[in-house]
Amino acid sequence: MPQLSDATRGRVLLGGDYNPEQWPEETWYDDVRLMKDAGVNSVTVGVFSWARLEPRPGVHDFGWLDRLLDLVHGHGIGVVLATPTAAPPPWLGRLHPDTLPVDEDGRTEWWGGRQHFSHSSATYRRHAAAITEALAARYGGHPALTMWHINNEYCTYDHGDEAAARFRGWLRDRYGTLDALNTAWGTAFWSQGYGDWEEILPSRRAHYLKNPTQVLDFRRFTSDMLLECYTAERDIVRRHTPHIPVTTNFMPLWFGQDAWRWAGEEDVVSVDLYPDPRDPYGAQEGALVQDLTRSQARGPWMLMEQATGAVGWRDVDQPKPRGLNRLWSLQAVARGADAVCYFQWRRSRQGAEKFHSAMLGHAGEHGRVFQEVKRLGADLATLGPRVSGTRIEADVAVLHDWHSWWAGTQEARPFAHADLPVVLRAWHRALWEAHLTTDFAHPTHDLSRYRLVAVPQLYLLTDAAVDNLLAYVHGGGTLVCGFLTGIADEDDRVRPGGMDARLRGLFGIRTLHEWWPLPAGGTVPCDGFRGTLWSEELEADGTADETVPYRGGELDGLPAVLGKGRAWYLSTLPEPEALRTLLTRIAEGAGVRPVLDGLPDGVEAVRRGDALFLLNHGRDEVTVDVPGTHRDLLTGEVADGSVVLGRYGVAVLSS
Amino acid sequence: MPQLSDATRGRVLLGGDYNPEQWPEETWYDDVRLMKDAGVNSVTVGVFSWARLEPRPGVHDFGWLDRLLDLVHGHGIGVVLATPTAAPPPWLGRLHPDTLPVDEDGRTEWWGGRQHFSHSSATYRRHAAAITEALAARYGGHPALTMWHINNEYCTYDHGDEAAARFRGWLRDRYGTLDALNTAWGTAFWSQGYGDWEEILPSRRAHYLKNPTQVLDFRRFTSDMLLECYTAERDIVRRHTPHIPVTTNFMPLWFGQDAWRWAGEEDVVSVDLYPDPRDPYGAQEGALVQDLTRSQARGPWMLMEQATGAVGWRDVDQPKPRGLNRLWSLQAVARGADAVCYFQWRRSRQGAEKFHSAMLGHAGEHGRVFQEVKRLGADLATLGPRVSGTRIEADVAVLHDWHSWWAGTQEARPFAHADLPVVLRAWHRALWEAHLTTDFAHPTHDLSRYRLVAVPQLYLLTDAAVDNLLAYVHGGGTLVCGFLTGIADEDDRVRPGGMDARLRGLFGIRTLHEWWPLPAGGTVPCDGFRGTLWSEELEADGTADETVPYRGGELDGLPAVLGKGRAWYLSTLPEPEALRTLLTRIAEGAGVRPVLDGLPDGVEAVRRGDALFLLNHGRDEVTVDVPGTHRDLLTGEVADGSVVLGRYGVAVLSS
Amino acid sequence: MPQLSDATRGRVLLGGDYNPEQWPEETWYDDVRLMKDAGVNSVTVGVFSWARLEPRPGVHDFGWLDRLLDLVHGHGIGVVLATPTAAPPPWLGRLHPDTLPVDEDGRTEWWGGRQHFSHSSATYRRHAAAITEALAARYGGHPALTMWHINNEYCTYDHGDEAAARFRGWLRDRYGTLDALNTAWGTAFWSQGYGDWEEILPSRRAHYLKNPTQVLDFRRFTSDMLLECYTAERDIVRRHTPHIPVTTNFMPLWFGQDAWRWAGEEDVVSVDLYPDPRDPYGAQEGALVQDLTRSQARGPWMLMEQATGAVGWRDVDQPKPRGLNRLWSLQAVARGADAVCYFQWRRSRQGAEKFHSAMLGHAGEHGRVFQEVKRLGADLATLGPRVSGTRIEADVAVLHDWHSWWAGTQEARPFAHADLPVVLRAWHRALWEAHLTTDFAHPTHDLSRYRLVAVPQLYLLTDAAVDNLLAYVHGGGTLVCGFLTGIADEDDRVRPGGMDARLRGLFGIRTLHEWWPLPAGGTVPCDGFRGTLWSEELEADGTADETVPYRGGELDGLPAVLGKGRAWYLSTLPEPEALRTLLTRIAEGAGVRPVLDGLPDGVEAVRRGDALFLLNHGRDEVTVDVPGTHRDLLTGEVADGSVVLGRYGVAVLSS
Incomplete structure (x- = not known):
């Protein structure tokens, strides 16, 4: 199968979304001149060009795109060519209102924005296939073509009647019989027993609290329908160009897609990443998404969109x-990216995103932003040959699963303040601050290569996942689990005892009496630290090797943290420093070491291949001790025992 | 007529909702074993069993319920049998979309949750009657049957076309002519004059501010339509079993039902009560609802649902x-409950309420919760014969009326921060803290048996209600009224002068110049205390015996409180301690005494029959002085002059 | 053309909305007695009387209105007669559902409130014209008639199918060809190219971010459709009574109407004004609206509604x-009002606005409010002959434009916290506090009569507006502009460089690198003050005469304020006192002087004609130095060098 390296060919790509249809053709010449100036070697074209490519049903206008591809190719710039199916032209909605999505309240989403398509609409799928076919037929052989980009940020939904019909089909496939469905959904509750497939609805507005398994399955279905849209287009372009890799761009830690499953259908895993520059944990957010994306890619990945x-x-x-x-761009490279791209090349003057920054802003080539892009281009050109295609080794895996996330966000739950993303971010941040390199993994993945597996929160665990975790510990691995893990089975059925019995045994818990959620901003005193978000009234079975108790309040003396052999359970979320200390201690016990000892706060260190990336996320200059002598690949300078990093400074050391 | 005592037969019932259809039959045997263990003597069955009982239209499956009733009866447990009409099966909605409710915005509420029925749907009513008939025919003679439970927490609405037609009929009945309706609704305002009944709509989305009397009547209509649904089912079961009492469970202080009127149609008044354990005034909330429910029942009542x-x-x-x-369970008994029940017996593993606690939690029989339920069971078994059926005497009545509440919550009102529930709770809490036992009454009830009548807020008073209040005072009663009382008449027409003239005369008010609502959290200085929520620019007529003036600000020197003979008016809400002091003083003047003198804060005292309940709502041990020698019915111990109550401790003393 | 003076005839009118149809006719006699008592000389009648005037389609009932007009005329009170078209009778909606508006989500707005009409409905327009015709035919010759009041507070919208058709027609008129529309809307972005007029929709619910120019045009269209409704009715009454002035009442600084354009279609400009008595800047809000309304009227104007x-x-x-x-009433007169009217004369007892105050409240003629109205009536009777028809001269113009406001409130903008009204109010308040009398002007108006032109924010500037501003400065005027000015052209297309190049040149800006919006409540340090809301990364071109730099942070040393000759640019909003100081300094440089020197804080001074109004907005007595000897027109007293103003006191001095 083709892969990212077929497009990078030993480089780290620099580029961005390019929308030449928004500009007069004379501007294109200015564009390629400046692209060359900045070191841009890849542009993503056609993401929202459907109305331009097919202005009337079945009538195509490819001339402009022919000229554009020839032009950029002539300047040595590769093209990631997108299918334009994320924004159908107005004529589709007008001629075929059945292509428009309907929300939970029955409201139509009209054209005039983007993504006004129902994943379930046969008409939409037929038209999307046709334009994809036409595009692949025309440009499959174009020498500029380096990659296919299918659609854009799949994130739509539909609750209308055609979606209802497809949902029923999906449920038939999943359950086979209505009895199985009724059992899985627990329809004995509130008189919801189905006697006919036709009675089943998508998740729709209800008077009070919808069936949570129905909602869970509707989320699974939605992810799967979008995936069908993707694979249908992918198969078309693959038929034309089996040698060209295919991707679709994920949104970071996006709720709506089972990205593990999706990644398996891609040649290249790519992601869009927009941390807030004002977020004091923006770098940590980036690291999390980069680790997740690299793990989904099982190697180098593509940063498809970011903002300047x-x-x-x-x-x-x-x-x-x-x-x-x-x-932040070099952070992505440090954590495995072989392509650093932006939305977008040239900032729009019109439309809904004209206030979105670009590589070339409204201020033009003399703007600060473009000058900084040029510097980055030089850096990537220098680094590219040394890091492209290289890998990152991690001893720690953090587990994440979309089905668990979906199930955990049902309407009436006592843990809304402690939902998965909050806890996941806190744990990953603690590991990042401890300078422990982390992969992500799915709960049923082979975990044996990791010394430590961290489960911040997996409310839903399938039987197979529980088996996997136990086998991992029994095989010598160290497991640390947060609260609200192993509560429900695959159908969101609460496991006997309120938490999986084997997991309770693993951690030394006899009885989980009660959950004690904390109020927003509240804390619970524990021995040596304070817990946040959550606490639990646990009864230990006496087999734990180590217990950290709650101190004071209703839970006084009960276990907050249990350690039994290589298995640890945290019934609260320790405050950040305490969590970092605790995870560091557990990691040490598992033989996991930080990338580098004695790193100052705010300095990130990652080894990629034989390069050691050092990134200063602070605004003050810092000195980093690095045993031995190294050469900084960016500057060519030699570092002997230490390296000085200025504001937002980066060194890439090689032995 | 049958009554609660027919079901309790000298006991205080303990039990809960039981949903055997959610569990395999082998679990049932475990259930009855544990019920017996805990002293459970009543289960509520079938509340949401329609789809199980009638899986296809007209096809019944009663076998499982036959077995269940036989089983529990064999163990001496009585059954409160519910009509399952609060959650129609999916087939009803699919075959008859006209049964689905439509909200004010025209959005359908689909099945998938519960209560997806329109009270106005003839089709729904026909199907509900049929399943009720079938149930009553089959189980009317079953020896386990102790009570009928109709539907569940009636709270739905419908703004669709069938509701519109019924609304017109209801209005014809109320007004007779369009002229009368136009007059009552004040349709001369904003060109709303109706010339044809068919022009009249339910309360629906409007551009700006709907007619408040139309909205008021639509609330009256909604309560009445739900009541028609209730009485239709009640009449069916009553026809089969004239000796079995009938109830439907209220929600506490629920906006949507005129519970005075509803209570008159029940044999047993029951309520669901869910104070927040974290609420520092949870006990006071419980006391309020219990007093209200007891007053509606005019004697012992049933706590149908609470949570462990x-x-x-x-x-x-x-x-x-x-x-x-x-x-809190014993508090309910103290305030007149003869049945202490829960939602639910066994905690669900699936569905939207699996995180709702139960008597038997996910932790099972060794869980703390179940152990505490067992202790309660023993207490109730001990107390039952001494208190069941006994009554509570109160010298104070608090007036409450749903029509006044409904009228007072119209869209554009200057008193949103001072709405009835806020003021009602504050006043009842003050009386509770003063250890004055209170009934609730409707403004047209005979009040002559009370020494003191408190009106926290009755924005709307009918002429008959005004007559009644005046007659009460003229007959020697003491009346204390809060602001926003007597503003509007039955049609929400502001009374001349902005407040009923006779009431103004009663309190010594010449002119109500202006309302001065306070901002959220704001206070107004008065002589000796601070007022909250509200103030008024009043001109006294010089006849008051006592005046407490405002001090400072725009209202400086104007009357905040007026006392004229036995009539008092409060134009602000004094801060809690001041309100308590003022009401205590007024009560003393009326000859009302607290249950016990010198009670510590947080200790509640209630006399029920010849038992004195003492409840410690604090976590610290307290000593309560009780003159004389008593025996504690719970422990059998003798208390001589005082009794010690531990954390959350209760004593039930008998002379 | 007729004008306001035809109605005032040398008086300042006092009056209000009068709804006799809400009261029995015997009350009318009480009304006219009290009107005379209070000095009321104008009533606005019929605003919401459609259902009363036309109870059935085509059937009129004018008898009551005949009697009413005769009655008030007999008492010397003039009548502002309204077309009742803001609230169609129920029969119209029932017989013609096409007259009902539909919102962006497709929800119908039903009758039961008011303004339930679609501006685009041909049926509505036909019925509105018919009742207007009937009214004008019957009352055009009535001697009581002094003015026509068309509809009321035009503010509706429609997103339905008939509006869609009209929108397409409006767009054809605007753009001529689809190519022109596609260019203007930038439909190359997100595949929105239109190939058929029928594909174009109103602004409707979309999945993500609607086309901002489409939304902008839909706002323009909505304003224009409402204006068509207005002019259609105006033309009817004008045909009958060419000598009677016509108005419609604006809401203050209302988003939905291009009031500059509307004012041009009125004989009298009138406005409704409801500052919050609790707002510490209520007086400033009033002053702003009064200046704006006076500028739209180009002379005396009418305060159509305020509240007591x-x-x-x-x-x-x-x-x-x-x-x-x-x-506040005298403030309006000071700033040019020749009519001070209220909603409403007598407070309603029923309907959605019964808690809206009136000249005659529920407390009646002995109420404080009515007593104060009487005093005002006496004041106006005294002042009227001296001020009616006189004008106010201002050296400063503040520019405001609805199209800029509309464009500036698009969905995805980085300046939501710094939107036009916030900045406009801050600037006007600074000028008010500096005692500088201000007009408002449109960006394309002739500005040559002003010494200083202030542009708080005009995100969108047409080419003609930019021309106008440059010509103004080149002609010797002083211009001071706030940030976010000149960003976009008429189609909301960002101008090259991110801000108009000629404006940048005018201010000495080489490059606008980046916008740095501030977080809510955040500030940015500048040399000598702190900025709020906004900051900018500017590169000066070295031509400025004066630069105030940012101090500290990312922008350290960059220009915050630039002054180049007579042109000033503020890239942040200085805190209030700093803004006042800066604008005062710039005004002084332009030769603009305050109304009076040495005015105490909170005292407003305005010269109208030869009268000097002094208004004390504080509750404490103040002494105002006024050089020379003056007579107070209100009291007749002579002020020699100073005048003392009590709480809320007013003096109107004449030389």
């Missing part, structure tokens, strides 16, 4: 301060 | 700490 | 304290 600054929709929408764009 | 802990939907959903469940 | 106190819908709805109603 503002995004237009953010509440307080500040640009990146000087140097931050380069820092 | 979490409810699933609460923002911060903590369990009850050790002892609180028993305390 | 509460409005019913305000969150904390306090009355006006003693004296405030008079103060």
